[in-house]
Amino acid sequence: xxxKHLNEEEISLFLENDIDEKRANEIxxxxxxxxxxxxxxxxxxxxxxxxxxxxxxxxxxxxxNTIMEKVARKRIKLEELFISIFIxxxxxxxxxxxxxxxxxxNFVINMLIKKINITFFIKNGISNFGELLSxxxxxxxxxxxxxxxxxxxxxxxxxxxxxxxxxIVLIGISLWKKDVxxxxxxx
Amino acid sequence: MLENEKEILERCLxxxxxxMETLVIAYQKPIYNYFYRNLKDTEIASELTQDIFLKVFSNxxxxxxxxxxxxxxxxxxxxxxxxxxxxxxxxxxxxxxxDNSSTPDFPDNKHKSKEDELIEExxxxxxxxxxxxxxxxxxxxxxxxxxxxxxYEEISEILEIPMGTLKNKIFxxxxxxxxxxxxxxx
Numbered sequence: 288x289x290x291k292h293l294n295e296e297e298i299s300l301f302l303e304n305d306i307d308e309k310r311a312n313e314i315x316x317x318x319x320x321x322x323x324x325x326x327x328x329x330x331x332x333x334x335x336x337x338x339x340x341x342x343x344x345x346x347x348x349x350x351x352n353t354i355m356e357k358v359a360r361k362r363i364k365l366e367e368l369f370i371s372i373f374i375x376x377x378x379x380x381x382x383x384x385x386x387x388x389x390x391x392x393n394f395v396i397n398m399l400i401k402k403i404n405i406t407f408f409i410k411n412g413i414s415n416f417g418e419l420l421s422x423x424x425x426x427x428x429x430x431x432x433x434x435x436x437x438x439x440x441x442x443x444x445x446x447x448x449x450x451x452x453x454x455i456v457l458i459g460i461s462l463w464k465k466d467v468x469x470x471x472x473x474x
Numbered sequence: 475m476l477e478n479e480k481e482i483l484e485r486c487l488x489x490x491x492x493x494m495e496t497l498v499i500a501y502q503k504p505i506y507n508y509f510y511r512n513l514k515d516t517e518i519a520s521e522l523t524q525d526i527f528l529k530v531f532s533n534x535x536x537x538x539x540x541x542x543x544x545x546x547x548x549x550x551x552x553x554x555x556x557x558x559x560x561x562x563x564x565x566x567x568x569x570x571x572x573d574n575s576s577t578p579d580f581p582d583n584k585h586k587s588k589e590d591e592l593i594e595e596x597x598x599x600x601x602x603x604x605x606x607x608x609x610x611x612x613x614x615x616x617x618x619x620x621x622x623x624x625x626y627e628e629i630s631e632i633l634e635i636p637m638g639t640l641k642n643k644i645f646x647x648x649x650x651x652x653x654x655x656x657x658x659x660x
Contacts, residue, residue, distance in 0.1 A: 300641075331648065331652070333597070338601065338620040341507075341621045342598075344506065346520065347516075350506065354528070358494060358528060358531050
């Protein structure tokens, strides 16, 4: 009695040698006499052959250089960022130094002694818009004329705000000017 | 693909430009062809290949050396392709340019005289055109298996699907391919 026709999946696996030996031999035998399955096998085989020899495209000759340039640019960007942050921190320390060793000395020492006042200030903060305006007014006053007397807890907040603003400005400037700063490092 | 791949990758991690170049030279063609075959656009293929290498170099510290590098880079490419499809969902890539003039990868056979050669070339053209018409998932499987010549084990790792499922899907892809070929002959 003739064996029933082979299914396509089995033929495909047979062509890829991905079938056990016993079954492979059975398939070989079947293909000897079954024209229908043989035709099916040849069809799949032909497609397999064409697929196995794909027409590969050569990448554009400039691709390698473009990739390497982008890689280098990305690394420089990271360096720029670190340098900018470093400059920002330098700015922060310079500002602190300036505040401690010039007009802010007494203020910082006083605040260190009166820690409770700091806690009180942090807990309360600025509660309304009027207070914010007055703080800003004071901040402006401090920036143009740093006071050393009558130091209040609010002043600490103003000092910190001042330092943060200065640091942000410095980081901003260094990021903005990064091309100038690192011009020599770019190839 | 590279003989001393581990050593090259370690040098890449240290920022060695020469090693990076070696790696790009070794993998740019398979990755470029992977994107080109999937998207049928040389410009986009070039852009995506560039992005993949940038990804490779910025994520190399995450690469697990116990796996094959080719598996990792193809997995990155596969995920990137999925993202690309997602972003460009409004454009149907399955209907992307099928006109006869858009096959730069096949030589022009008009001047050849041998009839059988012509038929053979025509058949090759038809097969690769049929590949373009496959659904995205099947097309990618055929590309990974035949264009990139990857083994089933590798594809299974890249796509994170079990081997049995993968074999079945590849078979279905081929079956669909043959159906498309027959349809186009009618």
